[in-house]
Amino acid sequence: MTKSTDVHDLLTAYQKQARKIPAKGVYASRQRQIEVQAAHTRKIMRKRRRSVGKSNKLGCRFTAEMRVALICDMNFWALVCRSNRKQVNTTGANK
Numbered sequence: 001m002t003k004s005t006d007v008h009d010l011l012t013a014y015q016k017q018a019r020k021i022p023a024k025g026v027y028a029s030r031q032r033q034i035e036v037q038a039a040h041t042r043k044i045m046r047k048r049r050r051s052v053g054k055s056n057k058l059g060c061r062f063t064a065e066m067r068v069a070l071i072c073d074m075n076f077w078a079l080v081c082r083s084n085r086k087q088v089n090t091t092g093a094n095k
Contacts (some may be wrong), residue, residue: 027033 026035
């Protein structure tokens with residue numbers, strides 16, 4: 001038969017085993033951390049430059065939902081531009 005535990009017991013057990021001292025970083029120094037982050041950034045930028053002209057340049061394929069969202073967004077901005085153009089034309093005609 002299994003032993004039943006309540007939430008309070010779990011909480012006290014967690015609090016006892018929780019670390020009080022903040023964990024050290026995985027890098028030997030701040031300088032090393034900066035170097036690693038810069039290398040990662042260079043790698044990502046190289047990937048982006050190499051992928052220009054490819055269909056998968058962002059690292060993901062367009063799903064149907066993404067395409068629908070993009071079309072809806074484009075329609076919204078077209079509507080905004082159209083209404084702005086109408087307002088400019090009506091105010092320009094009144095002068």
